[in-house]
Amino acid sequence: MAIAAPVASRPRPRRRVSEQSRRSSLVSYFVALVLIGLMLAPVAYIILGGFRSNSEITVDPSGFPQAWAWSNFGDVLASGSFWTQVLNSTVAAVCTTVFVVALGLMAAYGLSRYAFRGRAAVYALFTAGLMFPLTVAITPLYILVRNLGLTNSLAGVVIPQIAFALPLTIIVLVPFLAAIPNELQEAAAIDGLGRLGFFFRMVLRLSLPGVITVGILAFIGSWNAYLLPLFILNGEASYTLPLGTQAFASQYAVDTAKVLAFTSLSMIPALIFFSLFERRIVGGLTGAVKG
Amino acid sequence: MAVLREETHTEHAARGSQSPAGGGAPALPPVGSPPRARSRWPKRAELLLLIGPALVVFVAFVILPVALAAYYGFFSWSGYGAATDFVGLRNYVTILTDPAFLEALSHNAFIVVMSLVLQGPLALGIALLLNRRLRFQSLIRVLIFVPYVISEVVVGLGWSLMLQSNGALNGLLEKVGLGGLATDWLSDPSAAIWTLLVIITWKYVGFAVILFLAGLQGIPDEITEAARIDGASYWQVQRYIVLPLMGPTVRIWAFLSIIGSLQLFDLVWIVWGQYVAGTAGTSTMATYMVANGRNAGSYGYGNAVAVVIFLISLVVALLYQRFILRRDSAVTTTGGAH
Numbered sequence: 001m002a003i004a005a006p007v008a009s010r011p012r013p014r015r016r017v018s019e020q021s022r023r024s025s026l027v028s029y030f031v032a033l034v035l036i037g038l039m040l041a042p043v044a045y046i047i048l049g050g051f052r053s054n055s056e057i058t059v060d061p062s063g064f065p066q067a068w069a070w071s072n073f074g075d076v077l078a079s080g081s082f083w084t085q086v087l088n089s090t091v092a093a094v095c096t097t098v099f100v101v102a103l104g105l106m107a108a109y110g111l112s113r114y115a116f117r118g119r120a121a122v123y124a125l126f127t128a129g130l131m132f133p134l135t136v137a138i139t140p141l142y143i144l145v146r147n148l149g150l151t152n153s154l155a156g157v158v159i160p161q162i163a164f165a166l167p168l169t170i171i172v173l174v175p176f177l178a179a180i181p182n183e184l185q186e187a188a189a190i191d192g193l194g195r196l197g198f199f200f201r202m203v204l205r206l207s208l209p210g211v212i213t214v215g216i217l218a219f220i221g222s223w224n225a226y227l228l229p230l231f232i233l234n235g236e237a238s239y240t241l242p243l244g245t246q247a248f249a250s251q252y253a254v255d256t257a258k259v260l261a262f263t264s265l266s267m268i269p270a271l272i273f274f275s276l277f278e279r280r281i282v283g284g285l286t287g288a289v290k291g
Numbered sequence: 292m293a294v295l296r297e298e299t300h301t302e303h304a305a306r307g308s309q310s311p312a313g314g315g316a317p318a319l320p321p322v323g324s325p326p327r328a329r330s331r332w333p334k335r336a337e338l339l340l341l342i343g344p345a346l347v348v349f350v351a352f353v354i355l356p357v358a359l360a361a362y363y364g365f366f367s368w369s370g371y372g373a374a375t376d377f378v379g380l381r382n383y384v385t386i387l388t389d390p391a392f393l394e395a396l397s398h399n400a401f402i403v404v405m406s407l408v409l410q411g412p413l414a415l416g417i418a419l420l421l422n423r424r425l426r427f428q429s430l431i432r433v434l435i436f437v438p439y440v441i442s443e444v445v446v447g448l449g450w451s452l453m454l455q456s457n458g459a460l461n462g463l464l465e466k467v468g469l470g471g472l473a474t475d476w477l478s479d480p481s482a483a484i485w486t487l488l489v490i491i492t493w494k495y496v497g498f499a500v501i502l503f504l505a506g507l508q509g510i511p512d513e514i515t516e517a518a519r520i521d522g523a524s525y526w527q528v529q530r531y532i533v534l535p536l537m538g539p540t541v542r543i544w545a546f547l548s549i550i551g552s553l554q555l556f557d558l559v560w561i562v563w564g565q566y567v568a569g570t571a572g573t574s575t576m577a578t579y580m581v582a583n584g585r586n587a588g589s590y591g592y593g594n595a596v597a598v599v600i601f602l603i604s605l606v607v608a609l610l611y612q613r614f615i616l617r618r619d620s621a622v623t624t625t626g627g628a629h
Binding site: 024025028029031032035036038039040042043045046049058060061062063103104106107109110111112113114115116119120122123125126129130131132133134135136137138139140141142143144159160162163164166167170174175178195196199220223224226227231241242243245246249256259260263266267270271274275278279281 | 457459605
């Protein structure tokens with residue numbers, strides 16, 4: 001406020017659309033176009049490859065499809081294993097997301113709005129979780145899950161995923177919940193809403209940007225997860241898409257076109273999901289990375 | 292206003308006393324006074340209900356496995372039955388004298404440095420570009436983030452098919468008359484690690500851009516506006532105002548990138564696999580761990596490797612915290628950066 005006031009009171013110099021600024025925005029578009037080209041070329045290779053035949057790929061590996069062959073995609077979509085894997089991935093991602101958001105929101109609420117002894121220690125424990133990446137824990141985690149009898153089941157993947165997503169979730173959500181003014185809580189209390197009532201009626205709505213951010217990150221993380229399913233899931237029937245894609249690739253190693261079709265199809269859901277919420281992700285992180 | 296100012300004040304105090312718990316351990320904002328005096332027991336029950344579930348899941352599946360790794364690391368153990376063959380530090384001696392592990396470690400170190408060098412400037416440039424008002428801004432962003440969003444398996448399979456010796460890249464080079472440049476991108480030991488770096492950069496630069504964009508949005512428009520009015524050019528504003536203010540965000544990203552690089556597994560495992568990674572010179576500590584632990588049936592040894600990776604990451608994180616993050620009171624964020 002203090003900074004904005006004098007600036008606002010000064011008459012702003014009218015900005016001319018000069019030749020220079022037009023040129024610089026042209027440069028911006030050009031650079032953006034080049035970047036998009038570089039980022040999409042490998043993806044385009046995968047998708048276009050799915051429309052080619054194997055002989056085309058062998059003769060000219062970098063060419064465009066001659067006759068667009070939809071049959072590769074058709075074959076993949078007609079196979080039961082693809083849909084089983086889509087279902088498994090969906091169940092795992094949805095369960096992970098729902099529980100991470102629920103548990104993370106509850107814990108973040110307790111940590112940001114209750115004064116109690118050991119509060120800082122509990123928070124430090126969660127943040128220390130960032131230092132315990134899955135890679136380090138995977139071997140004993142596998143044994144733990146095996147002892148619980150959860151290998152080859154999605155629960156064996158979902159529960160550890162929840163645990164490993166909690167630190168980030170809590171770190172992103174705490175500032176959102178802490179920023180809710182006390183006056184609001186007092187007003188709610190006067191209207192007869194207890195702290196838990198306040199949580200369900202108000203907090204959920206007010207922290208929605210943060211919730212969406214962590215929810216998307218958890219969903220995409222689960223959808224793309226490789227290491228944990230690789231250890232936990234051994235039977236084809238319980239494979240998630242990444243494992244299924246890899247299994248398909250080694251099983252049909254000679255059928256490159258079909259592998260590329262399978263791969264293209266497996267990346268569609270995450271892409272749709274991300275493009276729907278891209279703006280929300282950046283917005284939700286702004287609170288978390290400010291200096 | 293007074294309340295707000297007071298809160299910032301106590302926040303600074305809290306930040307000052309924050310112990311270096313996690314890598315970029317953020318400060319915990321203080322709690323305002325509770326709205327009503329209440330008896331203690333209902334409050335405790337509420338707290339238990341709120342924090343309990345998350346704490347139990349977290350401790351059981353994150354902390355406990357790491358503690359178990361430290362325990363099993365002292366045994367020679369096939370993973371079945373009780374671990375009884377106590378071998379003391381023998382696993383650790385074997386790890387630290389195994390040339391294959393030391394080689395993997397050197398690859399990790401190289402990847403840590405090169406990821407910072409390659410991705411940092413690139414991501415800053417992209418973020419500055421995307422932060423300008425462009426038409427189709429949202430579409431441009433989504434398209435640039437595509438590699439970050441698709442899974443490592445898709446990335447790995449796509450790139451490995453594209454880069455194999457009779458793949459699309461060599462075919463393309465042949466077509467444009469640069470056939471002499473064609474090489475075996477994946478298995479030639481002098482090329483493979485650079486191939487890996489290209490794939491890593493391509494895959495993870497989007498994550499850095501997302502963080503940087505979030506950081507850029509935190510810079511008030513008034514500041515850059517004022518500088519523009521005082522006659523600073525676009526580049527001067529970026530160089531002398533925006534970049535310094537981006538310091539905390541960049542340092543957090545660098546931290547996450549370093550940790551990610553030390554833990555790198557998926558891409559190497561998918562593109563090169565257990566055996567080729569060793570001969571092509573792209574093995575990492577994590578691929579060494581899985582190859583010599585679980586896949587060799589030596590769970591005790593695998594756990595010991597995990598402990599070594601953890602300790603290396605921890606030392607790096609603490610040093611980073613001590614010497615670089617110290618200045619920032621910033622809150623952190625993460626998500627699979629390599």
